[in-house]
Amino acid sequence: MEDGMETGNLSRKVISIAAGEAHTLALTGDGRVYSWGRGTLGRLGTGSESDQLLPTRVKFFGSDDEKEEKRKTVGIAAGAYHSLAITDDGTVWGWGYNVYGQIGANGEFSLVPRKLEGFLELGSPDSSTQDYELKSGKALKISSVKAGGMMSLAIDSLGGLWMWGNCPNYEQSKSPEGKFSLVSSSAPIPIWNFHGHTVVKVACGNEHVVALVSAEETYEGGDLICYSWGGNNYGQLGLGDNESRLQPEVIETFNLQSPWEVYEIACGASHTAILAKRKRPSDTLESFCWTFGLGDRGQLGHGTTKSFSSPEPVKGLPQSIFLISVDCGLFHTSVVSSAGDVWSWGMEKGLGLCPDATFNKEDAGDAISPLLFPCPDTRDSKFHSTLEVACGAAHTVLVSDGGLKLWSWGRGRSGVLGNGKTVDCYAPTLVLWPSLSDDFRDDESVEVRKKKIEETNPDVIDKRLSAAMEEMKLLESKLSITEKYASILHGSIYGRPFQEHDIPSSLKNSGSFDIAKEWENMLESSDSRKLARLEMFHRNMLRAVKDKLMKRKMEEMIRESLSQVLPELLNKRSE
Template sequence: GIKVKSIFGGSAAQHLCLIDGEDRLWSWGNNAKGQLGVGHTTNLAQPCLVKGALEGKKVTGGAAGKAHTVVILSDGSSFSFGTNKYGQLGLGSVKYSITSKKKNQAEELHTEPVKNTVMNCSQVSCGSEFTLWLVGGTGGVLSAGHPEYGQLGHGTDNQYNASESSLKMYFQPQPQPKYIAALASKKVVAIASGNNHSLALDSDGHLHSWGFGGYGRLGHKVQKDEFKPRQIEMFENRLTLPLDSKIACGNMTSFATIKGGQLYIWGKPKATGDTIMYPKPLLEISGWDIRSIACGNGTFAIASETSAITWGTAGYQELGYGPKGKKSSANPAQVLDLEGKLTLEVACGFGNVAFLVDEKEDLSSFEEWEAPEVVTPQPEPAKKRKGGAKAGGKGKKKK
């Protein structure tokens, strides 16, 4: 086996990644767009070492989007792989225009790691179809990708009409990572992204949010999209956040920890029920020393003390309650099989949750995962038609 140092996923991702003790990257899961970076587009049921341009290099962190992955290396450089349809890989250009009328135009996929244009990177976060990079030292934030809800933070959604005769609106992709001007006067120390919104924590303990504002996920008491970062009023004065605050974004929710072991939540954490329009303490987690927090599409996971805690709307038993346990949980609940064990880190995706447990813990009672063999479907041979179409007859319409 390998020693795992870190794990990561993303709220919209159907794949997971890990960094091993030798600072190498491994990935597994959905690979339809090459987001695993292993040189092909076949799904993988178990971790596979990512080589190519990363071979011999030290990976220090990363994040996963819906169909792309971005990592950072020990020298501050950043590599990306997966789809570049909206410029989310940060390569400086996109191969095809989104308004192109060419039939059967292939989507731009990079199935192996490609170096993007960002340098001196200290952290990265991925939304569904966009990416943020935090620059070490200066604390500047760059963004690239899909701008539809203002999630790039540049004051616009880049919407335009392709022609005067067309009613269809398009959103111009931004393939070149660009500094977010609204944060230029701040030194950002941490970033987090959900499907279409983001958070940034600055060195003064203030939290900023922008992007899609539905269900109150931005914490501004209104359901309004924000096209550039806006400071959340709640976290001011005596409620400023510590610089080591854990911040996280799900599809429709946001989280932040404050001093004293209190977790604040806003947005729509439950499939039913009211929305939380501004940050409120999550009382069930009050007093817990949170080490790690992660969000899936509608699921949440926390590593705290010697417990792992999960909750949310789940469809694949990813909350870890066991085959006979409940599938979903409206409120935070401890994962009993991991109770008393030191969970170092948690990672979530769309339909999956991963727990990184300290190597000193006894895990002999756990079954070892045996990955099923992945079978690539083969196209059926074309059947010969009996006879030909009669002259003047009507052929069958294609469905």
């Protein structure tokens, strides 16, 4: 029973997310991959180009459930229009757009996941591959994947780096000209520059790459050096100029002697974001977000739209906080703190949306400094147990509650927000998670989960509030008419307007009303004038009733007589 419960929890727990131009990927604890959003070019891996408004499971072996159960995914990545996954056996899979070879296969695109064949035939960029395999008794495997733009990257179990798709022309650097260019390759290209060191993390934008590499041969925590290379038209390499590089170079702000220790990196199309903490011991655990590159839409968060070619800390964030995750969209950036605060900055209020007529003049405009995005589901406005944030071209996805909740906001077209709709959301909204697939139907019905999600949907809340207001107006109208009617009756009987103190105490206290008893009490408490007025009122009322009864009796007698006499008169006339 416990094993079954644990498996159930893992199937609902998201451990990683990735966002492309208009699609999103989620990886669960039991090794399954889900996708939603725009399906064009097969980027969802569902076997068709149809959009998916809700999380849908990606199957690697189609209808072969036995193979599916054996395969466990341990990593995911999303480029602009393609997706990658890595399994626990070190195999790399790709699907989606492939004109530049970014999924490592032949053809313009693939609607389903395809395995990258012959990935490590050349051996690791680290020449100790054979020694590693002999000593460990294990074959060299891929340990992580990353994607950005039309490019794909992978790190193997020795810390070697591989690159394929539309990449900086690494081989061109060996020629006398050495001019920057991009090259397309469906076969992974090994990057030999970091021989004798371990590549720990890597990120890429449209044309540039940033990597964290160990200072020593192996990495056991501690010093990491930050390198960058590729296109640099806007200073996105952080090297202090706008010259592109075909070979990795150290970003001096984060070199071995730097007081800063980098632990997270992210790349937008043409800008870069880095999380770093102080190396020296400190009483408070704090970190800073550094950004550089293109800043025309405020995506650097420096309070300006200028571009920066060297790393600068984002000053608009509170001090003494620890940032745990960062990601970059096309023109926006998002960070998350360990306390559950989420900030974004960049195009159209940090949403990444292009200027739209739905924004009024007061709300429109790029956020050139960080804006806080509060959680609509908690009193303290914080997202509890946050894990990771991911930015697409114009949408943002957040994992909270230890992986059991997903939030999204920004552009909603094609269902990229995963909430079952195609409208833009300017505030965090819940993704319909767990998925509506058969995997989750045993414990909770689809309708129940839909209802739970809808109850927290701002649109649904607004509609319910509007309906409640209309009902209140109707009740107020009925109450007003009732009060007017009661006042007229009361005035007719008692000769004065109805007042609240005229309501009998029994009706006030219990809601019930014994009319006989209350009539007796009223007669006992009334003075002579009130009794005389009541007598006159009832005498007049009784006289009117008697008159009405007499009139009706006379009408009945006349009708009865006519019914008897009229036939006789007609007979005589006919004779």
